[in-house]
Amino acid sequence: MLVITVMGVVASGCLSGQESTSTSTASGETSTPEKTTNVVIYGYGSEMITLDPSTEFSNSIVVLANVYECLVKYTPNGLEPWLATSWESNENGTVWTFHLRKGVKFHTGNTMTAEDVKWSIERTLRMGLGPAFIWDPIDKMEVVDDYTIKFYLKYPANLPLIASSAYGAYIMDSKYLSTIGDDNAIADWLNQGQDAGTGPYIIVKDKYDPKTEIVLKKFDDYWGGWSGDQFDIAVIKIVPDASLREQMVTSGEIQITRDLPLDDLPKLQENPNVKVDQTASYQELYAFFNTKKEPLNNKLVRQALSYAVPYKDIVDYVLHGYGEVAKGPIPKGMLGYFEDLSTYTYDPDKAKQLLAQAGYPNGGFKLLLTYTQGDEAEAKVAEIIKAEWKKLGVDVEIRPMNWEQQWALAKSDPSNAQDILMMYWWPTYPTPYDFLFNMFHCEPEINFNLCYYCNDEFDKAIDEAVTLEGIDPDKAAQLYRKAEEILMEDAPAIFFYNPDDVYVYHKSITGFKDNPGYPQVVFFYDLHKA
Template sequence: MRKFLTLCAVLVVSMLLFGQNQSVVIYAFGSEMITLDPSTEFSNSIVVLNNVYETLTMYADGKLVPVLATEWKSNDSGTEWVFKLRKNVKFHDGTELTSQSVKYSIYRCINLAGGPSYIWDSVESIETPDKYTVVFKLKYPANIPLIAASGYGAFIFSEKVSQIGNDQVITDWFNSGNEAGSGPYVLAKYDPKTQIVLRKFDDYWGGWNNKKFENAIIQIVPDPSLRSQMVTSGKAHITRDLIYDDLKKLENNPNVIVKKKPSYQVLYLFFNTKKPPFNNKDFRKAVAYALPYDDILKYVLLGYGTRPNGIIPKGMVAHADHLEPLVQDLNKADNFLSKSGLNLKSFRVLLTYMQSDEGEKKTAELIWSSLKKLGIDTEIRPMNWEQQWALARSDPSQAQDMFIMYWWPTVMTPYDFLYSMFHTEDQVLFNLSYYYNDKVDELMDRAVTLEGINLKKAEEFYRMVETLLREDMPAIPLYQIDEVYVLHKSIKGFESNPAYPNVVFFYNLETNF
């Protein structure tokens, strides 16, 4: 209780700083920030950056919408894209958005080669024939409008920051709480471990009305129970990542609204295809059909999720609607087990999961119970992420047998899922089933080059990949979680956008009174 009262006192002081006539919305968020450099940030700080910066395009409700770009087109081969920029857009430093700003921002991301820089791999050069025209010349066909909508690495900022110094000096400047975006909010206070304060940008091109929140606070509150108390009491207006049992109770609380929609975040179970017994395809299928998918949804997610048909999550282009989702079928499991010819008494399998994730823990326990009924001796081992990933990236012959991991997209393309987890790798990164199939590689690589010019054909190739992955079963999707936000009744206008995980776009919100 003392912890709650202390935090509330901090929030009251913060709100008083704005004055009585200004409105404040508070987002209670569970994790601290990492970095504020818009060229390299690849973690939690996108909850800040997406309110301070903008991108050329945005992905919303399954389609691309214009933001800093108003229109775009490509040549027939998809190797050249021309964007027209929105006019009369100001950055927070007072300078105007121009084609040079776009060129500088994207080149800085590419040149720093940080976490999200790979999204621009197709770019050969960027030309600026006039103040409001940007031309991307590509090494190979790519869907640049979709890439430009990424929640990481696609932010456009004032080229004036180049005058600060070299790249390291600029990075230090950003991480000290400075910014140069064009978004609806400016950064007023930055304490990455406790609180971030945003203020209205008066000259925002989108304009303002008196119902919008002029100020926003992102309050760092690691304890999910405390976040729940804050939103029910009105000390915070928005939160997420609460304990599922608490969410069920909150659905009946008249002071809050629980909003959920499918995310693009999926939990996968990877099989070690380079090591017995999972180098045996029939054994992999036996395990796949033994798992209690319905129980996992019911007892782990409490219904806050779904089961995707294939690797690509539901709601994304080329989702495997031609396949049925996997279901528990113990007769099939027994048949495949017999077909494998393996002696179950001759081995024990190891399943690893991230120890800090309660959902992964409960899922691992349900998998253990199901495999025990099939006669498969299984060890489930909780590990921190660094240890789990290090083991998985070691020699496959010495690595775990099964590995649980979430994946969510950087760019809203099926390629982000298929390439990262199933494309041949010289050195293991995220292909944690160690699965190498030249046909799968070829099909997904052809598909991504067609996305911008012939999406229907690209979808055909992606579905072929899904069919091959179902046949070979190197990994299986366990569940696709819902994005669940809890809102205080005093706000309206909120809609989550799963393409931008954890981000609350404060500009879209309005007071309900």
């Protein structure tokens, strides 16, 4: 059942400035009375998955990024200190030293040291789930002193960028969690609505319901300090209905939300009660060709179909202008994005010429396209390309599937799998390698390379590029460009668009700023009462 009223601590009178009768400790248990006077509510569309920072690899990031912190914070303008104040490496990027912020308290009351950093990363590696792969370059870690940790790598890597990851890079209280039991026991404890982070907010255990509402309370001893116009209570309210979220934000029942109907955004921009924030995201929509199956095993056919896509019309019709046509596989704003990269444009005559050259002058073949059921944008894109390719004599069967079914079909024998698979990708942390490796690198077993593409020259270029990101980004960019030019020629996928992140927030708050490196996260600490 959808709960749309503000539960628990919110309903107790915090919105009206009345006194709360209790507060919560790090574990969410009742503590001494405290006055709480203000609340901010984020209306969110999906329920939470897990609260374990070592394994979370989905949308629960919207909670964790407010409760935990990384060594480094990613911003579109560069990396910034977070729990680490500075870092340096040796000449070839195989040894990195991080200097930690002093006086940082965990929600448990313990002081953060280098031992906590080492333990947190070791636990994530040991569990080997979700985002654990980001730490693969590490050979060993050395605690130099309480506020210095040294990383020895198996190969050069941009470790500060890795340490800013939205997934798998949060630092936990090793002293407290080690008393709970093994890794599974710790996971169970965390998923009860408890935490051991350093962030500005604490999860309120008895107000934690992953399907309806998550209540966070400010951590009084937060190292960043507090001002009087920040929010004592932050709530993530699960409201799947986008139209309902729209009504709630315009009325002020919630203060911020996202993923509203794009058709409604123009009228919201004229509404004096709300503001619309539109920023470029690091998300991209792809359609993967089955390169192991006729006729798509023919490069000319893939090129022809790539020319038969009205890219600009799709952005205008599907995104209503809230996004841009993709310039290859890497989103704008990241290393590896090239404005002048030669990409496919809508050219039906060129498409017909290439099909004829490939031996299909009148098309005459049928393709199965799958997309994620319930995704309105993907459905619209699929219908557009079905209509366009029909003009070439190519018949497209569109099959919506839930993601698990779609992925299972794609991971089966390519000869029996779909011809085209449509899906979004966004990075675990903002590196081109996350895109290029996962979706296009040769792999012995099918995982996310769902076009089944394999090109040794491409692999060599990106494998070398990633080792240079931290020590020679210009050389890394050259290699990434070479790899992307290979992709453009081989056409294993269609690169449709990069949708914008669009948030709508009530006039009663200020300070919101989207950070594409932490998708869908609202950093409550940055918000202030207007």
